[in-house]
Each structure stands twice: as structure tokens, then as C-alpha cells.
Amino acid sequence: MKVQAAVTHSQGDDFKLEEVELSEPKPNEVVIKIVASGVCHTDAVARDAGLAPFPAVLGHEGSGVVQEIGDAVTTIEPGDHVVIAFASCGHCENCLTGHPSVCLAFNDLNFGGKMEDGTYRIHQNGQALSTFFGQSSFGTFAVANEKNVVKVDKDVDLALLGPLGCGIQTGSGTVLNKLKPEFGSSIAIYGSGAVGLSAVMAAKIQGCKQIIAVDIHESRLELAKELGATHAINSKTTEDVVKEIKEITNGGTHYAIDTTGVPPVVKQSIHALRPLGQCAIVGVTPEITFDVHNDIMAEGKTIMGVIEGDAIPKVFIPQLVEYYKNGQFPFDKLVKFYEFEQINEAFADSKNGVTIKPIVKMAE
CATH class of the missing domain: 3.90.180.10 (Medium-chain alcohol dehydrogenases, catalytic domain)
Structure with missing residues (x-):
């Protein structure tokens, strides 16, 4: 044909x-x-x-x-x-x-x-x-x-x-299928593109108390707040993003998602976690050097890679459509x-x- x-x-x-x-x-x-x-x-x-x-x-x-x-x-x-x-x-x-x-x-x-x-x-x-x-x-x-x-x-x-x-499944699935944040917990989402904003909507569905969007574009941060973010941080104009997040959350977020793949931002996402915090990396990311003891092990933190939101598409995509029809997504x-x-x-x-x-x- x-x-x-x-x-x-x-x-x-x-x-x-x-x-x-x-x-x-x-x-x-x-x-x-x-x-x-x-x-x-x-x-x-x-x-x-x-x-x-x-x-x-x-x-x-x-x-x-x-x-x-x-x-x-x-x-x-x-x-x-x-x-x-x-x-x-x-x-x-x-x-x-x-x-x-x-x-x-x-x-x-x-x-x-x-x-x-x-x-x-x-x-x-x-x-x-x-x-x-x-x-x-x-x-x-x-x-x-x-x-x-x-x-x-x-x-x-x-x-x-x-x-x-793909993209929307990746952001939402990373929250709903992989991290599965507890009701009332805190999450920071780095990057407010399609993947990051999908994660914001999913975090609202999941009942996170604090949903912090981090980006360099004010228009995207405004949209993030419209979609469910409780706080928005412009990392271009904020002197110390990690300090700001720790003040908002009284010690750091329980969860984080990096969608940017930008090494300094990835490090921020780890540093702004509280002890036992979990960070999901979904962006294509180059080589990064970590201080494994201080950045990860000493506070029991977890870094994980997530592909396609760890979704089973035949199950998850119809669920997203239902959330959309209900006005939740x-x-x-x-x-x-x-x-x-x-x-x-x-x-x-x-x-x-x-x-x-x-x-x-x-x-x-």
C-alpha cells in the first residue's frame, strides 16, 4: 500500500x-x-x-x-x-x-x-x-x-x-506506577515540559501535600500551578533551590523526579531529598559524579531510572483516559x-x- x-x-x-x-x-x-x-x-x-x-x-x-x-x-x-x-x-x-x-x-x-x-x-x-x-x-x-x-x-x-x-505515560507513570508516593507526602519535579507536567498532575491524583515544580520558564511554572503544583521555583532566579525546597518541606522532599537530564539539576534533586528520599531519573542524562557516601548512602537515599513510567500500556493508558474524562488529568x-x-x-x-x-x- x-x-x-x-x-x-x-x-x-x-x-x-x-x-x-x-x-x-x-x-x-x-x-x-x-x-x-x-x-x-x-x-x-x-x-x-x-x-x-x-x-x-x-x-x-x-x-x-x-x-x-x-x-x-x-x-x-x-x-x-x-x-x-x-x-x-x-x-x-x-x-x-x-x-x-x-x-x-x-x-x-x-x-x-x-x-x-x-x-x-x-x-x-x-x-x-x-x-x-x-x-x-x-x-x-x-x-x-x-x-x-x-x-x-x-x-x-x-x-x-x-x-x-510515551511522554505523558512516562511522567504520570513514574509517579503512579513506580514511586507511588504516600498520601500527604512531598515531591519535587524538575522540568515542566510534557513529562514533568504529567508528573505534576499524577502527584495531585495521588494526594501529595506538597508538589514543587522547578523550571526556568515562568509560563510553564504558572501552568504547573494550574495543574496542581503547590509551589513553583524558578531556578534561574532562585539563589539556592535546595535550601528553598528544604524550607518549604521542613527538611527535604520524600520524592523527586528529574526530567531534564541536566547534571547540576540532577544533583539538586538528590540534595533536596530528605533522608530515605527517592529520586527517579527519567531524562536522558550524561555522566555525573556523585559523592556516594554524602549524597546517597549516609542518608539512605535511593536513585532509580524509570523508562516509560514502568507502565503496562494496555492497562495504564485506558486508566489515564478515564482520569482525563473525569477532569483529573x-x-x-x-x-x-x-x-x-x-x-x-x-x-x-x-x-x-x-x-x-x-x-x-x-x-x-
């Missing part, structure tokens, strides 16, 4: 809307007409740092309508509204114990460019194009494995839901829509901070 896709031909290239050939689904796969796809920082990293083999069709926050199913598909039907999540094998120890985001084959399945059976679904002029995250949702149609496709409520605007498959306030032809503008606006969560909509 001939479809239109945003092709990345080589590292650092702009996206180019071109015609490609999409193969028929294998028995355990489905064809999805993409309605929209979120723009995620991981797509930008893949394009600029070469996380996937080129040429490639990126995109991994797709939502759409199922058009066709393979012979072995049993849980998805044509006409279903779906969100496409990350790829996982479904049979390794981590998948079988409810942690598919740390699937032992995660890197191969999501960044290796091929589908689970080692073959390609997208071609152009006889050349195979890499698939990204088992979906490549920057196209008018995509092929994905049944186990990575999540059926969602048809009552909700489908174009809005794609980011639940208004993630639509983060979103700005772009036409497919504006995909490069969407990425530029994301990088420059103009838009928190861009979503590109495919033509009808």
Missing part, C-alpha cells in the same frame, strides 16, 4: 514528506490509519544523534483507527480507536512480571529499525526504511504488533491521545496541534519551548 510518511534520510536531516510502500501485516500485526502523532524529544534525539538506522520513518506516539488485522489477531478489530505504545517481546522475564518497559529486547525492538521477526514493513524505491518503536507513526498509515496496540474509548478525541503512548492543556506538513515547525517549536507538547495531525 502506498502511503505518505515523513522520511528522515540521514542523521540531522529535516523531515521530508514522501511516498513510501507499506507492507501487508503479518498474522500478529494490525494496520492503523494514523489520525495524529505526538512529537517527543526521543524522536529529535533519534534524528539528531542517530538512535535508529537511516533512512527511517520516526514517530512513536501514534493514535488512529484500525483498518486491517492479521489472521492471528484476537484482541483488536477493524474500526477500533487505538494508541500505539512502545514495542516489547512479551515473553522475557521482565515482560512476564509486568515490566515491559525494561523488556530484555527493548533496544532492538524500538531502536533497531526492524520488526520483531527481523523484517521491514516500510520500503521506498526498493530500499528498506527503518521502523521506529515498532510503529513509525509519522505516516498516514502504520503497521504495529497487536500486543503494542491499546484500544481506547471512542468518546474521547482520538487526535489528542497519541502522547499517552487535563493533559490537553499541554497540547498544540500542527498539520502534517508543519512537522518541522512542530519540532522547532518543541525545541525552542514555544509548545510543550506538539501533535501533528494527518490529513483526513
Whole structure:
């Protein structure tokens, strides 16, 4: 089937809307007409740092309508509204114990460019194009494995839901699935982008007493307060962020999430914890040097990495949709829509901070 896709031909290239050939689904796969796809920082990293083999069709926050199913598909039907999540094998120890985001084959399945059976679904002029995250949702149609496709409520605007498959799932899931803060506890969230603000909303759902948002943009801090933050700290204008947080919380936060990947900020997140505090790192972070005794061990602190919010997408994404419908998770306030032809503008606006969560909509 001939479809239109945003092709990345080589590292650092702009996206180019071109015609490609999409193969028929294998028995355990489905064809999805993409309605929209979120723009995620991981797509930008893949394009600029070469996380996937080129040429490639990126995109991994797709939502759409199922058009066709393979012979072995049993849980998805044509006409279903779906969100496409990350790829996982479904049979390794981590998948079988409810942690598919740390699937032992995660890197191969999501960044290796091929589908689970080692073959390609997208071609152009006889050349195979890499698939990204088992979906490549920057196209008018995509092929994905049944186990990575999540059926969602048809009552909700489908174009809005794609980011639940990655960025928004990451922030909210880190709170609700991994840290699980106790009612009345305190949490600091460093970075007020889509991931951080999703964590703010989740912390409010969880009943945290003090939710502290830390960022350098006043507009994002104002939005954080609108979404549930009890305190907002501009780290550009605050002389000592750690001291400020310890004063607010009478000794430090119980929990912290760093979404920035900026080494000095990561260190702040650790230093501002109270003894026995826990910090989740979700941003792509370079090498950092810690004083293990004073920063961590001597106060019984925990640092953990969290991928995709430690979520089981088929369970968690429908839960987020219900929170949204109930008015508890208004993630639509983060979103700005772009036409497919504006995909490069969407990425530029994301990088420059103009838009928190861009979503590109495919033509009808």
C-alpha cells in the first residue's frame, strides 16, 4: 500500500514528506490509519544523534483507527480507536512480571529499525526504511504488533491521545506506577515540559501535600500551578533551590523526579531529598559524579531510572483516559496541534519551548 510518511534520510536531516510502500501485516500485526502523532524529544534525539538506522520513518506516539488485522489477531478489530505504545517481546522475564518497559529486547525492538521477526514493513524505491518503536507513526498509515496496540474509548478525541503512548505515560507513570508516593507526602519535579507536567498532575491524583515544580520558564511554572503544583521555583532566579525546597518541606522532599537530564539539576534533586528520599531519573542524562557516601548512602537515599513510567500500556493508558474524562488529568492543556506538513515547525517549536507538547495531525 502506498502511503505518505515523513522520511528522515540521514542523521540531522529535516523531515521530508514522501511516498513510501507499506507492507501487508503479518498474522500478529494490525494496520492503523494514523489520525495524529505526538512529537517527543526521543524522536529529535533519534534524528539528531542517530538512535535508529537511516533512512527511517520516526514517530512513536501514534493514535488512529484500525483498518486491517492479521489472521492471528484476537484482541483488536477493524474500526477500533487505538494508541500505539512502545514495542516489547512479551515473553522475557521482565515482560512476564509486568515490566515491559525494561523488556530484555527493548533496544532492538524500538531502536533497531526492524520488526520483531527481523523484517521491514516500510520500503521506498526498493530500499528498506527503518521502523521506529515498532510503529513509525509519522505516516498516514502504520503497521504495529497487536500486543503494542491499546484500544481506547471512542468518546474521547482520538487526535489528542497519541502522547499517552510515551511522554505523558512516562511522567504520570513514574509517579503512579513506580514511586507511588504516600498520601500527604512531598515531591519535587524538575522540568515542566510534557513529562514533568504529567508528573505534576499524577502527584495531585495521588494526594501529595506538597508538589514543587522547578523550571526556568515562568509560563510553564504558572501552568504547573494550574495543574496542581503547590509551589513553583524558578531556578534561574532562585539563589539556592535546595535550601528553598528544604524550607518549604521542613527538611527535604520524600520524592523527586528529574526530567531534564541536566547534571547540576540532577544533583539538586538528590540534595533536596530528605533522608530515605527517592529520586527517579527519567531524562536522558550524561555522566555525573556523585559523592556516594554524602549524597546517597549516609542518608539512605535511593536513585532509580524509570523508562516509560514502568507502565503496562494496555492497562495504564485506558486508566489515564478515564482520569482525563473525569477532569483529573487535563493533559490537553499541554497540547498544540500542527498539520502534517508543519512537522518541522512542530519540532522547532518543541525545541525552542514555544509548545510543550506538539501533535501533528494527518490529513483526513
